[in-house]
Amino acid sequence: KAAGRNAVRFFDPEMQAVASAHAELAADLRQAWRDGALTVEYQPQVGEAGRMTGVEALLRWDHPARGRVEPSQFIPAAEETSLIIPIGSWVLEAACAQIAAWSARPDRRHLSIAVNVSVRQFRHPDFVDEVMTCIRAAGIEPSKLKLELTESLLADGIEVTVAKMGSLKAMGVGLSLDDFGIGYSSLSYLKRLPLDELKIDREFVKDILTDANDAAIAGTIIGLARSLGLNVIAEGVETIEQRDFLARQGCHQYQGYLYCRPLAIGQLEAFLDETKGTAAIPEPSSVGS
Numbered sequence: 334k335a336a337g338r339n340a341v342r343f344f345d346p347e348m349q350a351v352a353s354a355h356a357e358l359a360a361d362l363r364q365a366w367r368d369g370a371l372t373v374e375y376q377p378q379v380g381e382a383g384r385m386t387g388v389e390a391l392l393r394w395d396h397p398a399r400g401r402v403e404p405s406q407f408i409p410a411a412e413e414t415s416l417i418i419p420i421g422s423w424v425l426e427a428a429c430a431q432i433a434a435w436s437a438r439p440d441r442r443h444l445s446i447a448v449n450v451s452v453r454q455f456r457h458p459d460f461v462d463e464v465m466t467c468i469r470a471a472g473i474e475p476s477k478l479k480l481e482l483t484e485s486l487l488a489d490g491i492e493v494t495v496a497k498m499g500s501l502k503a504m505g506v507g508l509s510l511d512d513f514g515i516g517y518s519s520l521s522y523l524k525r526l527p528l529d530e531l532k533i534d535r536e537f538v539k540d541i542l543t544d545a546n547d548a549a550i551a552g553t554i555i556g557l558a559r560s561l562g563l564n565v566i567a568e569g570v571e572t573i574e575q576r577d578f579l580a581r582q583g584c585h586q587y588q589g590y591l592y593c594r595p596l597a598i599g600q601l602e603a604f605l606d607e608t609k610g611t612a613a614i615p616e617p618s619s620v621g622s
């Protein structure tokens with residue numbers, strides 16, 4: 334196998350099946366994009382006293398035959414085919430339009446929208462200009478837009494990444510480091526990135542009550558964020574116990590099924606009306622901060 338790697342790969346029927354399934358997914362995605370079959374859902378982010386501070390925009394694809402295709406499946410295909418460039422632009426525009434709609438409403442105007450940005454998008458030479466154009470066209474307050482970036486950006490080199498992030502930050506856009514802890518970040522890099530927020534990956538939150546290592550990592554990330562003067566938000570919070578544990582470690586912003594699943598815009602509006610923007614989850618009882 335090791336000897337004839339290229340030949341083996343090409344003629345291995347199993348790999349060929351994987352490759353064609355892959356190509357089919359990419360073709361279906363291109364079709365879905367043409368047909369306008371992609372949508373965006375929004376998941377609330379909750380701060381102190383259960384108050385909703387904003388939402389994260391999450392792409393959805395409902396395929397006529399496959400049913401719902403998970404972003405973890407189709408985002409990689411979107412990246413490989415570069416479809417993520419137009420799709421990402423569309424999510425950004427949708428988010429800015431939604432921020433504009435909310436800014437006209439006193440009960441909504443404090444809400445921010447976080448948009449995931451893939452490395453492919455961030456790397457594009459027009460990205461910074463595009464964000465600027467989007468904000469201007471929608472006439473929104475730039476700080477209401479948050480961009481969620483990942484550590485994989487650093488593969489392009491620290492200088493270029495810091496410069497680009499600096500331009501976005503200068504515009505007033507919020508910058509969050511998503512999935513923090515699972516990438517290869519170096520603390521000396523972290524210090525140089527003009528960030529506003531660290532987002533603790535769900536991977537560490539999941540077993541926080543039973544796995545001492547995860548608990549230690551989450552606690553360390555929270556401490557790190559605090560000492561760097563950054564906001565910190567935990568993703569994938571599903572239970573009150575997880576939330577209380579995080580709160581005791583000094584985290585006061587959460588996103589997860591405990592509060593709300595990602596919702597289509599109509600459902601989200603109804604949820605905001607019902608809850609009056611404050612989630613009815615009991616507050617941590619004896620938590621000092």
Ligand code: C2E
Nearest residue numbers: 391392404405408424449450451569570571588589590591
């Ligand atoms: P992410 O940015 O880390 O988003 C958080 C993911 O956790 C979302 O998965 C969300 O639905 C899920 N989640 C939130 N709360 C809970 C919870 O309490 N329990 C569990 N089990 N899961 C929870 P989703 O929507 O499947 O998205 C997966 C990933 O796909 C995202 O991870 C993000 O990296 C990517 N993605 C989604 N939308 C976009 C987009 O518009 N652009 C780009 N570039 N990537 C996107």
Ligand code: MG
Nearest residue numbers: 389449481511
């Ligand atoms: Mg995200």
Ligand code: MG
Nearest residue numbers: 511512532568
């Ligand atoms: Mg995340």
Ligand code: MG
Nearest residue numbers: 512534535568
């Ligand atoms: Mg994640």
